[in-house]
Amino acid sequence: MKIEVRLFAVARQLxxxxxxxxxxxxxxxxxxxxQAIIEQLPExxxxxxxVRFAVNSDYADEKTQLSSTDEVACIPPVSGG
Amino acid sequence: MIQITRDPIDPDAAIRQVSSTQAGAVVMFLGTTREFTAEKKTRSLNYDCYPEMAERKLAELETAARDRWPIVECSIVHRLGHLELGEASIVVALSTAHRRDAFEAVQWLMDRIKEEVPIWKEEHWADGTTEWVHPGLPPQEN
Structure with a gap:
């Protein structure tokens, strides 16, 4: 399956x-x-x-299972405030 | 009340929003654009966010703070986009019956926001370079 991953800040830049x-x-x-990102987007x-990953706007852990309809985002360390 | 905006932050509006005759204390924290980080000079800042998640996380934090402290009113506004030196990037204002709760709740909210809410700051240094700020991330070569 294809997982779409939204990128922000330095991830988007890289x-x-x-x-x-x-x-x-x-x-x-x-x-x-x-692992797939390391192979397909080595940059x-x-x-x-x-980084952390979010699935449907909640932080996920390494074991969180994905489906192709999930909204997935790569969350580099945050620096708001 | 949670808001993420590209407009300048109005601290007076935040104070008005949380003021209540049920409250004996209003505490407001304003985060502002600092000129120097160690010896490095900032010209301006840019903020970006993951909008859906940032709003959701801020709302969850407001709910969690209300569970821990008897908050009467609460207002959290974070700014995005380009900020000049001295401009406010965040306001957290809230009211409680007694001051100790208000001080504690504002500090707790700010600490959580800086760890959990997907908002990022980009330094525009005076030397013309730019850099996304990611605490704990080794410097990237671009």
Whole structure:
């Protein structure tokens, strides 16, 4: 399946795109998605140990399972306020 | 009340919004654009966010704060886009019956916002370079 991942801040800058489409196995988890990103978009590999992912606007963990209709976002360390 | 806006923040409006005859205390925190970070000089800042999630997380934090403290009214406004030095990027204002609760709740909200809400600051340094601020992330080469 294809997972669309929204990018922000440095992730958007490194990929030079606002959204990436990542090919993942069916019922992939966030850990699988990260592995797929390393293979398909190596320019993002350096930050992946430091970012969180959100699924449908909630923080997810490595074991969170994805479906192709989920809204997935890559959340680099935040700096609001 | 939660708001994410590109318009300048009006602290007086936030105070008016949370003022209540049920409250004996109003505490407001204003985050403003600082000129120096260590020796580096800032010219301006830019803020971006993940809008749907940022609004949701701010609303969740307001609810969580109301569960912990007897808050009468609460207003959180975060600004986006280009900010000049000295301009406010965030206001957190709230009212409670007694001051201790208001001080604690504002501090707690600011600490949580800085950890959980998907909003990012981009430094526009005086030397002409720009840099997204990501605490804990090793510097990136671009």
């Amino acid at each position: 990929a030079n795109q606002e959204t990436i489409a990542v090919s993942c196995p069916e019922s992939a988890t966030i850990a699988d998605l990260k 993002l590999a350096t930050i992946l140990d430091h």
